[in-house]
Amino acid sequence: MDNVFGLTPASSGLSVFLWGFGIFIAIILLGTIGLFSFFGYQATHMSFAINDKGLDIGPGIYSRLIPKEKIDVSGVKIVNLELDKDYQLKWRTNGGGFPGFSLGWFKLQNGEKALAFVTDKSSVIYIPTTDNYSVLLSTKQADLMMEQLQNWN
Numbered sequence: 001m002d003n004v005f006g007l008t009p010a011s012s013g014l015s016v017f018l019w020g021f022g023i024f025i026a027i028i029l030l031g032t033i034g035l036f037s038f039f040g041y042q043a044t045h046m047s048f049a050i051n052d053k054g055l056d057i058g059p060g061i062y063s064r065l066i067p068k069e070k071i072d073v074s075g076v077k078i079v080n081l082e083l084d085k086d087y088q089l090k091w092r093t094n095g096g097g098f099p100g101f102s103l104g105w106f107k108l109q110n111g112e113k114a115l116a117f118v119t120d121k122s123s124v125i126y127i128p129t130t131d132n133y134s135v136l137l138s139t140k141q142a143d144l145m146m147e148q149l150q151n152w153n
Contacts, residue, residue: 043101075128076149081121086110
């Protein structure tokens, strides 16, 4: 007959640590999944509205209303980020860079600070502001939006 002896149970401190660590990891994972899901939502639901108050960008983390008087309409133009090297995104300082979607604050190749909402690099509206940053937007109607910004009264 074999005599079998069990291990003395660990102190409750180890059990509390393991549960706490597991819960911490679960919260981090759920937060990360939530953040990526929100970026995915923004990539498909972002809109840009021109109204009497200014340029309204939203919804999302980087939503904002840029007042009309802060936009330098004379500098608004359409750029191709694949060809116009000066306007290419160089460093992401805050935001997300995903395949086919760049969102957030970036430094451009020309050293300028920019808030980017870019999905299609071949047709991006460049909107300079008087607040020491520019906005880069990808939209299906780039020509129409540029015309409305330039003719803003």
